[in-house]
Each structure stands twice: as structure tokens, then as C-alpha cells.
Amino acid sequence: MDPRTPLDAGSRQAEHEHATTPSRSGRSALLGAMFLMATSAIGPGFITQTTNFTVQLGVAFAFAIVVSILVDIAVQMNVWRVIGVSGLRANELANRVAPGLGWALALLILLGGLVFNIGNIAGTGLGTDAMMGLDPKLGAVLSAALAVGIFLVKRAGAALDKIVVVLGLVMIGLTAWIALTSGPPVGLALKNSVLPEQVDVLAITTLIGGTVGGYITYAGAHRLIESGRTGPEHASEIAKGSVYGIVVTGIMRSVLFLAVLGVVHGGAKLAEDNPAASAFQQAAGEFGLRAFGVIFWAAAITSVIGASYTTVSFLTTQSTSARNRNLATVAFIAVCTVLFLVLGKAPVKLLVFAGGFNGLILPIGFTVILWVAWRRRDLLRDYAYPKWLLAVGVLAWLLTLWLGWQSITGLQALWS
Template identity: 45%
Template sequence: MGAAFLMAMAAVGPGFLTQTAMFTGQMGANFGFAILLCIIADVIVQLNVWRIIVVSGQKAQVIANELFPGLGYVLSGIVALGGLFFNIGNIGGAGLGLNVLFGISPENGAIIAAAIALAIFVVKNALRTMDRAVQILAVVKVAILIYIIWIMAVPYQTAVQHAFMPTKIDFYSIVTIIGGTVGGYISFSGGHRLLEGGLKGKENIRYVNEGALTGIGLASVIRIMLFLAGLAVVMTGYKLAPSNPAASIFQYAAGNFGYKFFGLLLFAAGMTSTLGATFTSVSFLQSATPQTATVKEEKTRKWLIVTFILFSTAVFYFIGNPAKVLVFVGALNGFVLPIALAILLLAANKAKIVGNYTHPRWLTVTGWLVVLFMTYASINTVINLIK
């Protein structure tokens, strides 16, 4: 469950809220089709990635290096860089949440959020503390969205109809939300968390299935609820504010009270994604070679965590709100996904990596279909952006 909640809540960050609200405002009910594709792709990606990591008993960058020397360092670089960009938005989002709740400046709010994150990571039994914090914040997010949907007149029939029969398909939205849910560092967060918890080998595959499906289910439920709330607002003719589309949904639904609720949701989203991005990115930065956790390596890990969080906070504090890049970085992670997934699918057939384990054919076939689709959709997105 630690792995499931870490993956789900790493995905449900400020970028997730911004992307979902923005595309709902632009596409209306047709965005339901993108969400449906996203859920299918998420399940395939997570079951593949988590299985191969746990069966091999090695982190993704180690697997990549064993597949082709040096490839692990490249994978570590692009994953950690994407995580860093996202983390600037995560810290900023948490700071903005505190700004909405208490009126303090977003910059000072970011410093408070960073201090809380550091406290969680540096205490004794940090992994357990991180798991509990993420789970509590997940309950807060779901409760807020249930309330918003409860007070809104949600057009469920229209949403379902367009999810299966869209009148418009936008590849940029598909690439962005898949990238924002299982792209970049997020697809590895749960698998690496299982390794940290000591689960290795094919005898632990049942934990992979339970964790991956629970994580995707939780992230998907939150996205669907936010989409339905946004759709209820959009179909009244109300235009979501381009500068903060997610806040518009809550403010329209419940006035100033709803706006305060959004502040709490944004703070929770920023904090959980900060924990997820930091944990996973540092797990890539630590090493791309197999090793045991010595006291020296644990100290290195803590220094990397401190540096990662402080750098993200400093960039937000001195440069300003990076909200505009959150959607772009989601798309960037969508480009990383087919590369990372292809590496692990190739590794699944290497006996020196997975031993006598046989990867299910249906996961292999569907995994490669996701690689091909995301490659095509990413290229299509670039072409349309250039136009």
C-alpha cells in the first residue's frame, strides 16, 4: 500500500490538477476519451514496469545499464531532470495552497512546505513516515472532491457517452495526461518503493499486482472526479480562468468556501508530489550499479534529498511561479515514457536480468502497443506544436 499510495499521490500533484482542469475547459466531455485511454495505458505501464523491477530485484537504472552499458546513466539523467522540473511546480503548488488558506505569500508557503517535506525524510523510519503522510493527504484529496461533486449537477450521461464516442480527439491532451500520470519518474516510484521495502523476486508478483492496480485506481478516481466537477461547471457556459483553471472549478461550485477547499487540495497535492518526486528522483541519482545500503550511502541519500528539495524551493522562490511549465513538463514526461518502457520490456527477456522468469505475453504485447502509441502521439504532438 505504501507503493500504491506513493505512485498515485506522486501523480496527483499541482500539474495533474492544472492539466485536468485545463483540458476539461478546452475539450468539454470529449476529454473523457483521453482519460479512458490514460487509464488503460496506466494499467499496462505500471504492471509491466513494477513486475520487471521487482522480479529483477534491481532499480530501473541498474537494469538499463545491464541491458546496455551507460544506458542507465542516460535514463537516470532524463528521469531526475523531469522530476526536478516537476518538483519546482510541486513545491510552488504547496506554497500557493498555503497562500489560499492563510494569506501568506506563496514564496514563504513554499519554504514551509519544503521544511515539512525535509522533516518527513530525515526522521527515523522515514519511509514509514512518508507512507503515512501520503495516505492521510490522499484521504483529504478524495474527501474534498466528493464534496464538490455532491453539490454540483454533474452531467454523467454526457460524460460517459463522449468517453466512448468522442467527437474530437486531441493527442496533446492524451500525451500530457499519460505523461503526467505514469511518465517520467512516476512510473518507477511504486516499483522502487517496493524494492526499498525489501520485496524482490517473482514470488512477490502478487504485491506488484495489488499495489499497481490500487495506485492506478486511486489516481484514476481522483482524475475522473475532478473532470466531472469541471465538466459540470463548463457545461453551464462558465469559462475557467486560464491562469488557474482548477481554482475556477471550486470557486464556481462553492464560492469562497470552495476556494479555501481548493487551497487545501492544492497543498495536499503539492506535498504528496514533492515526496514522490524527491524519493524517486533521488533513487535514480544515487547509483546506476547494484550495491548494498551502507551507512555512507544512506548519508549520501539524505544529502541528495536535502539538495533536491532546497534547489526546487530556491528556484520557485527567486524565479517565480512555474505553473505555466507544469502542462509542458507533463508532455515531456510523455516523451520519456516510451523510451523507459521499451528498455524494461527488452530487459524482461534477458535471463541475466530476470533469471528464469517468463514475462506474460499479454503484458509484452500491450506494453509494446503503448510504446508505439505514445511514440506516435508524441511525434504528432510535436508536429502540431510546430505548426
């Protein structure tokens, strides 16, 4: 897969000049990579999941959020460091480790990404319905058209970076406002973040799988390669970007948790068919419902963008022209939209099946990342990989193996 060639003296000098002269576009792309990782995780399932666990666990859910953020950071710091320093995508690295493994990983990403993107497109329709009362199918088609438009503009990469950053900030801002309105018991939540009233292992593992599982693991790291901020000289910057991306996700999860907690802690009952929308409406009336629509739509459309971009990055190489990559991404969005219109929504069994694949992708892909960090210094351009980071990664990897086993068990139960 797209082997790297040795740098001659002139290209080494050019690389050095590029590394020592930061550009505004490079910084913007790095910021975009952080938010692409974060907003890919913050989808319709993220919002529903967080709401349901808040209702079930109350203030004790704070501990699950903290633990999941720490594990997510351990995973992403290793993924970003290896991909960023090597300048190779996960599928390219996998093919260097074992020929054909990268394509197998790409197939898993494609299967999971296709089904989840149908769900994401359905989510945009639900968002426009809550936001402005638009027919969900029409809202979904218009949203898909917007996503297609982003990849058809002349500077698609720059447009993508701006869109995910702006919508990410809009989601956090509106949710924080609802959290302030709902009046959650912040002190009690802070106490439970370190001394929980109960520990729910299922909640923790579900959050981890939803934040760094499947294509989400590689969304930001693959965008990072296109930013030009790769190689050992950018290791520190890469490390900060990986942490900040997870922090953005954690902030959104936390403010959403507080927004819902403020409603349910007072004894209010949420509507079973759409508990998140119900919580926002009870917190801030009609404005709350419309705000929920904006947040849900923003979460869905950024996930459509993230899933499509990342899936196609596994099906192409770095030698593929930007135009062809963008056209492939447009085709992927179009196929998902047509399937949504035909199916109405992704069948529940398929969504569960795709979730199981996400659980399998994480340990397979992460094994490749850690193997490269430990044994393939040649792929890291002779970079001395931090031993402490590798050790932290191995601990997180052991957890991903357990998650993978749970996924296999779940898939067996699904089809038995």
C-alpha cells in the same frame, strides 16, 4: 551497478520465510508505493490540465480519461512487474542491458525532476495562499521544510508511506464532495466514456505523458523495492499494486473532471487566471475555495516528495545507506527551493523543456523494461514473463514512441 550475488542456502531459506510471512510494515510500504505513484502524478499540472480539458471538451473528456487510464495500466503493469520481480531499479536494469545507459537515464530524470520540482514547490505556495491567504513564497518555504522533515525522521520510509496515503485520500475525498455539490451530468459523462461526442488525441496523449511520463513512471516501482515485496513469488501482488495505483490516479482525475464539469455544464464562466479555483468557488462558495487550496497544496507537496525521492533513487544504488539517500533527497529539495526563491517560479520555457524530456524518458526507459521482459530472463530470476503482458506492453510502447517523437518536435519548435 550494484550487481546481485547468488543466494546461498541460508539466505534462500530466509527469503522464503520472508515471502511466506507477510509483515504489516511490508503491506504498509506496498500501499505507500501505490499512493506514491498516484500522488506523484497528481500535481499542480494535473489539476490545471484536467480543468482546462474539461472546459474545452465538456462531457467528451470522459473518453480521453478512460483511454489514458487503460494505456497507463499497460505501462505500469510492465514497469512494476519487471522492476518488482528483478528487485533492480530501472537505472540498474538499464546498466545491465547496456553499460552507461542507466546513468544516461538518470541524467534525463535529474533534468526533468529538477525543473518540475521548482514548479511543484511553487504550487505549494499557491495552495497555502488559497487555503489560508498565506504569502505564496512563505507558504512554499514552509512546505519545503515539511518535506525535508519527512526525510529527516528516523523512519523516513514509513513516514513517507503514511503521508502520501493520507494526503491522497484527502484530495479524493474533498474533490468528490465538490463534485457532489456541483451536480455534474453523470449519465451523459458515462455515455461519453464509451461513445464520445468527439475524440481529442492531444488530450489523450497529454494525459498519458502526465501520468506515466518522466520520473513518475518509476516512483511507485522504486518504492516497491524497499517494501521487500520483490521476486517471482510476489508477482501477483506486484501486478495488483500497479493497477491499484493507476486506479487511484484515475479516480482523482474522474472526480476532478466531474467537479469542474458540474460548474461549466451549466454555462458558468471560469476565471482565466485560475480556472480550477474558480470552479471550486462557484461550486461551494468560500468553502470551495479553501478546499481547492487544501487539494492544490496536497497535490503539490506529494509531488515534491515523489519527484525528490524518485530522482535521488536514480542517482544512488541499493547499496547506498538509507541515511545518505535521505540526506541527498533533503539536499535536492533545498536546491529546488532556493532556485524557486531566486526565479520566483520555473520559467515557462524550462517547464516546457522538462515536459519534453518526460516525453523522451518514457520510451527510452520503457524499451529497457520490455527488453528485459523479452530477452533477459536471467535478470528476472528465471521468471516466466507472461506473453500477454509483454504483448500489451509492446502496443503501449508503440504509443510511447509516437509521444517521444512529438516531444522531440516540440523541443525543436521551442528553441528554434
